[in-house]
Structures are given as C-alpha cells and as structure tokens.
Amino acid sequence: MSKSPQSFLLFPPGSVLGILGDGQLGRMTALAAARLGYRTHVFGTSAEAPAAQVTNALTCAAFEDREALARFAEAVDVVTLEWENVPTDSLAFLAERVPVRPGASVLRVAQDRREEKTFAASCGVPTTDWESVNNAQELDAALVRLGRPAVLKTPRLGYDGKGQVFIGPTKAAEEAWQALGSSEGILEAFVDFACEVSVIVARREDGVMAAYPPVRNIHRNHILATTHVPSGLPPEVEAEADAVARRLAERLDVVGLLAVEMFVLKAPDSEGRRVRMNEIAPRPHNSGHWTIDACACSQFEQLVRAVCGLPLGETVPHHDAVMENLLGEDANGWATLLQDPSACLHLYGKTDVRAGRKMGHVTHLAPRLSGGPFLLGEAKA
Ligand SMILES: Nc1ncnc2c1ncn2[C@@H]1O[C@H](COP(=O)(O)OP(=O)(O)OP(=O)(O)O)[C@@H](O)[C@H]1O
Ligand SMILES: [Mg+2]
Known part of the structure; x- marks a missing residue:
C-alpha cells in the first residue's frame, strides 16, 4: 500500500538528530550528521564515551530512565540508534513523543537470534538449521538432530563472538550448556x-x-x-x-x-x-x-x-x-x-x-x- 507523498516526514539540515548509544558507531554517525549541517544529541551512559566526545548535546542516563527519555524526546526532532539492544519499551515510549527510526518492531526481531531466523524463514530467506534449547537435555537431543559440529549461542545480547560455545565431535552437552552460562540458548548447525x-x-x-x-x-x-x-x-x-x-x-x-x-x-x-x-x-x-x-x-x-x-x-x-x-x-x-x-x-x-x-x-x-x-x-x- 503506498502512502501519499505528503505524509513523509522530512527533517532538514539544522534539525536535531537524537542518537541512542554512545559508542564508535554513534560517534561516526554524529560526525557525518555534522557534515550535513545537523546538530546531534547523544543518549548514552558516559561523558567520556566515543560519541559523547563529538556531539552537540549529551544525556547520560540509563535507557530505562523515563524522565531522561522524555527530556531527550523534547530536545530532538528525530531519533535513530547505534545499538540494537535498547529496550523496546523505551523505544516505544520515545516513539509516542518523537519519530524513532528504526522502530521498536524492527528491534524486537533484531534483538533475538530465534526471532531473526524465524523472520528470515517467513521471508523465504534461508538460514542454517537451528533449534531453541533451554537446558542440557534439550541440547543433547538437538545435537542428535542437527549433528556436530554445532554452535551454541545465547539468543540475545551476544557480540564479537561473546555468548558462543563451539561444540566439536566430543564435547558433552552438559559441559557446553554450563559453558554458555545462560538460561536459554539456540543451537545452530555449523556452516562450513x-x-x-x-x-x-x-x-x-x-x-x-x-x-x-x-x-x-x-x-x-x-x-x-x-x-x-x-x-x-x-x-x-x-x-x-x-x-x-x-x-x-x-x-x-x-x-x-x-x-x-x-x-x-x-x-x-x-x-x-x-x-x-x-x-x-x-x-x-x-x-x-x-x-x-x-x-x-x-x-x-x-x-x-x-x-x-x-x-x-x-x-x-x-x-x-x-x-x-x-x-x-x-x-x-x-x-x-x-x-x-x-x-x-x-x-x-x-x-x-x-x-x-x-x-x-x-x-x-x-x-x-x-x-x-x-x-x-x-x-x-
Ligand atoms: N553457525 C555457524 N557456523 C559457522 N560459523 C559460525 C556460526 N555462527 C557463528 N560463526 C562464526 O562466528 C562469527 C560470529 O558469530 P555471530 O555473527 O553469530 O556472533 P556475534 O557475536 O553477534 O558477532 P558480531 O557481533 O561480531 O557480528 C561469525 O561471523 C562466524 O565467523
Ligand atoms: Mg555477527
């Protein structure tokens, strides 16, 4: 369904771009925004962080802090993010006050490997075979179905390989589950x-x-x-x-x-x-x-x-x-x-x-x- 062109929002140079997250991705986004004549307001946790060093305005608060979020929404014209693990509740709270791009529905998928793979399948996009596993017994059974080697991962919050256990030909399911140290997991068939x-x-x-x-x-x-x-x-x-x-x-x-x-x-x-x-x-x-x-x-x-x-x-x-x-x-x-x-x-x-x-x-x-x-x-x- 196509929307009428008038309904599309335009934020011209001079507008204030809110950025959720203060890491290097936010830093480089803020620098690019400045080049195009935008002002930036970073919402993060530290005044020393990479993005905090280059932004016009900074809010240092937890992503769950509703008062800080409301003030931030007042101060910016449009919001984007450099970290996909911003709580979706907080994003929805912001979205009631200011346009947020991308929105909470995108983050709900991107925050969880099981959701990502389910969504991909619904779009006809293939992934490696996988199963949800929530204890060592389920892992043991899933290893029989998916075979070895396999990779056991935390469904949420992993980055740079953190929250992953490689399961080769001999590793016991119990040992792998303990090594993961999470109450939920996803087992993926290893892709050669x-x-x-x-x-x-x-x-x-x-x-x-x-x-x-x-x-x-x-x-x-x-x-x-x-x-x-x-x-x-x-x-x-x-x-x-x-x-x-x-x-x-x-x-x-x-x-x-x-x-x-x-x-x-x-x-x-x-x-x-x-x-x-x-x-x-x-x-x-x-x-x-x-x-x-x-x-x-x-x-x-x-x-x-x-x-x-x-x-x-x-x-x-x-x-x-x-x-x-x-x-x-x-x-x-x-x-x-x-x-x-x-x-x-x-x-x-x-x-x-x-x-x-x-x-x-x-x-x-x-x-x-x-x-x-x-x-x-x-x-x-
Ligand atoms: N099922 C798999 N089969 C083969 N290799 C894998 C598999 N899963 C992960 N890897 C290897 O580990 C790397 C990191 O895995 P993945 O991208 O899932 O985790 P991540 O911690 O979110 O990483 P990043 O944040 O760096 O993208 C992959 O780029 C790949 O090299
Ligand atoms: Mg990756």
Missing part, C-alpha cells in the same frame, strides 16, 4: 562456509532503498578482522546477497540502515542458492566502515539521509578498499600506521585499552579493479 559476506542497505520511509556492494569479511577469534571490497565473489552470488538484504529491509519496514551478515556456501544447495543469513543489525555496521573513505556517501551519512528523508547517496565505491580493525593494543601502533601517507586512520577516542576491544580502524584504498578474479572457481564457467 566458503566465506562470509555482508550487505548494508539503507531504506527511507517511502521505501526507496540503496545498498552498498556485498563485502567479504574475515573474522579472527570470532571478531571481525578485515573487510574486503570488492568481495571477489561471482556476480550471481553478489546478486543473491543483495536480494536477501533488500528483501529483509523491505519486509521489516526498516527506516534507516539494515546490515545483513551472511555465509556463502562452498556449493549451491538443492535450490541453487549459495547464501545463508547469519544475523542482522538495524544500524551502521563494522563491515561498512570502509565506506567513509571509499564512497562519496558513507554508511553513516546514508543513515542520516534515510532517517531524515533526504535523497540517498551514491553507494558505488570510487576505490577498492581493505578495512582493518584496530583491536586493543593495535591502536598504539598509530604512528607506524601513519607512516603510510595514504592510510585512512580512524581512532575512536577510547582510553581504556582491553584485548579485543575495538579501538579504531584503518582503511587502505586502491584504484578500482575491473571484475574478478573470482573466489569460487567453479562459478566462473
């Missing part, structure tokens, strides 16, 4: 993937979408290490990944960004499909940081444009790129990284260095290649 890709799609209230090209992601210790553009995948696999992301964004009715993480299978399934959805994030994504330096319009600017109802920007990169995350002590190597005058260095202003913590990233650009070489040899024919 060729590679991992992600697609970030922007969508406006009127349904107009723009997607960045699929990128190839390499994880180390379950944390994103590098993102590669172009992906090196055959065009038909890229098209499948792009279609999955667009379909999910449309069916979820996202206004803002949707990042979709996917596994690429080594061989097509019985229906000729190569892609399995892993998880979704309705916000800027680490695998899109390269767009700051390799695209005319970064994922952060695109979020601002989508949320504010502006025309969406160019998503075709003007350079090939490799983005490398700087984790923990890596960021102390900034002086060495800057020895390469073409390195695009981004540091998030975090003072507390912890192993595996995302402290910054560096993007290396190269002139665009035309086409291959393709990663999946047999698809070339």
Whole structure:
C-alpha cells in the first residue's frame, strides 16, 4: 500500500538528530550528521564515551530512565540508534513523543537470534538449521538432530563472538550448556562456509532503498578482522546477497540502515542458492566502515539521509578498499600506521585499552579493479 507523498516526514539540515548509544558507531554517525549541517544529541551512559566526545548535546542516563527519555524526546526532532539492544519499551515510549527510526518492531526481531531466523524463514530467506534449547537435555537431543559440529549461542545480547560455545565431535552437552552460562540458548548447525559476506542497505520511509556492494569479511577469534571490497565473489552470488538484504529491509519496514551478515556456501544447495543469513543489525555496521573513505556517501551519512528523508547517496565505491580493525593494543601502533601517507586512520577516542576491544580502524584504498578474479572457481564457467 503506498502512502501519499505528503505524509513523509522530512527533517532538514539544522534539525536535531537524537542518537541512542554512545559508542564508535554513534560517534561516526554524529560526525557525518555534522557534515550535513545537523546538530546531534547523544543518549548514552558516559561523558567520556566515543560519541559523547563529538556531539552537540549529551544525556547520560540509563535507557530505562523515563524522565531522561522524555527530556531527550523534547530536545530532538528525530531519533535513530547505534545499538540494537535498547529496550523496546523505551523505544516505544520515545516513539509516542518523537519519530524513532528504526522502530521498536524492527528491534524486537533484531534483538533475538530465534526471532531473526524465524523472520528470515517467513521471508523465504534461508538460514542454517537451528533449534531453541533451554537446558542440557534439550541440547543433547538437538545435537542428535542437527549433528556436530554445532554452535551454541545465547539468543540475545551476544557480540564479537561473546555468548558462543563451539561444540566439536566430543564435547558433552552438559559441559557446553554450563559453558554458555545462560538460561536459554539456540543451537545452530555449523556452516562450513566458503566465506562470509555482508550487505548494508539503507531504506527511507517511502521505501526507496540503496545498498552498498556485498563485502567479504574475515573474522579472527570470532571478531571481525578485515573487510574486503570488492568481495571477489561471482556476480550471481553478489546478486543473491543483495536480494536477501533488500528483501529483509523491505519486509521489516526498516527506516534507516539494515546490515545483513551472511555465509556463502562452498556449493549451491538443492535450490541453487549459495547464501545463508547469519544475523542482522538495524544500524551502521563494522563491515561498512570502509565506506567513509571509499564512497562519496558513507554508511553513516546514508543513515542520516534515510532517517531524515533526504535523497540517498551514491553507494558505488570510487576505490577498492581493505578495512582493518584496530583491536586493543593495535591502536598504539598509530604512528607506524601513519607512516603510510595514504592510510585512512580512524581512532575512536577510547582510553581504556582491553584485548579485543575495538579501538579504531584503518582503511587502505586502491584504484578500482575491473571484475574478478573470482573466489569460487567453479562459478566462473
Ligand atoms: N553457525 C555457524 N557456523 C559457522 N560459523 C559460525 C556460526 N555462527 C557463528 N560463526 C562464526 O562466528 C562469527 C560470529 O558469530 P555471530 O555473527 O553469530 O556472533 P556475534 O557475536 O553477534 O558477532 P558480531 O557481533 O561480531 O557480528 C561469525 O561471523 C562466524 O565467523
Ligand atoms: Mg555477527
């Protein structure tokens, strides 16, 4: 059903963009908003946080604090978020006072791996086989059905591989369940993937979408290490990944960004499909940081444009790129990284260095290649 054009909200430059969350994704969103002439108001928990350092206004309070939320709603024109685990009740409370994009219905799906996979199936998007498991006995039974290896995860609040237990050929269900340390779980069949890709799609209230090209992601210790553009995948696999992301964004009715993480299978399934959805994030994504330096319009600017109802920007990169995350002590190597005058260095202003913590990233650009070489040899024919 199409809405009349007059009903679409436009927030012009000069408006105040509220951002829920104060991490590096909020920081880079605030910087992009400032470039377009917006003012930002960050709702977070610390005045020292990455986004708090670069915003015009700051509210430091718990996401459950209704008084603080009401004051925040008064002070901003439109709200977006950089963290999908904001309580949906709080988002609904805000939405009664100010437009919130994306809305609570999107977060309800994105906050829970079981909801994500159920939703994907309802859209005809395949995932790996999975089962809900809520104790060691259920896990034992699910392992018989799904087979080994498998991955046991907490359904909610996992990130950077936290809340995951790999179950190889010998690990006992009881031991895996204890290691998870949660009252609920999801067991996923292990995907012996060729590679991992992600697609970030922007969508406006009127349904107009723009997607960045699929990128190839390499994880180390379950944390994103590098993102590669172009992906090196055959065009038909890229098209499948792009279609999955667009379909999910449309069916979820996202206004803002949707990042979709996917596994690429080594061989097509019985229906000729190569892609399995892993998880979704309705916000800027680490695998899109390269767009700051390799695209005319970064994922952060695109979020601002989508949320504010502006025309969406160019998503075709003007350079090939490799983005490398700087984790923990890596960021102390900034002086060495800057020895390469073409390195695009981004540091998030975090003072507390912890192993595996995302402290910054560096993007290396190269002139665009035309086409291959393709990663999946047999698809070339
Ligand atoms: N079922 C699976 N089969 C194979 N590998 C998996 C599976 N689930 C997770 N992994 C590996 O672990 C990584 C992290 O898993 P996932 O994306 O589910 O968790 P996360 O903690 O939410 O990560 P992030 O926040 O970094 O996206 C995946 O990118 C993949 O490399
Ligand atoms: Mg992930």
